[in-house]
Amino acid sequence: MTAEEMIKLNNERRKLLNEKNREYYEKMLLYLRFSPIPEKTTEELLLEMLDHLLIAQQEGRSAEDVFGTDPEAYCKEVVRSVGKRSPFGFRRYAFIFNMGLCIVFFMDAIFRLAVHPLLNRFIDLPQPKGFSVDYFLTPIVMCLGVDLLLMLMRESTFKRFRTRILLRYLIPIALTYILPIILFIFLNKMIPVIPIPAWMSLLIGVVLWGLHKWMYKRVEIF
């Protein structure tokens, strides 16, 4: 059974839970899916836990009776038991970088082929000379930001958004995303341009997309 099939089965069977148990279970589901553990192991475990909870529910017991009053501690114990996947896998970052590259080449092509000619009818914009090198910052930022974002999503599963959590994660995330924009504003004229036509950007985007689809079958990101 593949991970996708297990997710589909989980979605169907989860509907059988009552509201309170579903709320409890779905928080665990989110936490575990955002955790750096293998996807197949996660989905197998989630199905097992759901199966267990459904039987307990039929017997009049709640999710708290089965998994305890502290689901976050329980999930952390589960992640420890599975053993965290190394976050610094080359294939993982290659996948994210490729996805980012694919997005920026498409964005460049769309901007130069559609947005720029359209805007040029109303305002006089300078003609782009090619693919601006600062676009490469996006995939780099994506690689840096993905783990921070996942960590924030995981932390927020069981806790309300409080100032402490926001300050802990928002500042690094904001820096990761805002810094390239600030750099762009100040270094705009110094940024070199790769002199390729817009259709070439589109073609590179398509090739990268094909590569991304091929890699997707082989790489586990979350």
Added chain:
Amino acid sequence: MAVIAREEVYGYELSVKLAEYGLTFVSEGSIYPVLLRMQKEQLISGILRDSPNGPKRKYYRLTEKGHQALEEFKENWMDMKKAVERILNQGSGEDDGRRND
């Protein structure tokens, strides 16, 4: 491991069997982290297959390494049991001796 060695079981079934054996202090959910750890150490293996009266379930069985680990545990346990019994019996023997004096 001894329960899994006797027959293939799935998570819920295992928790019921543990309770039947008197291990009621083991909370139901706590079996999953333990099962995961044993799988990681290759002491047990799990296979997802259709259950007789329900959906697909993950059934666990002991691996060769698991059987060896269980045998080792049994030997250690018996040694420890004998040692503890000797200590306790000796203690009660001394008590009896003191009482007789």
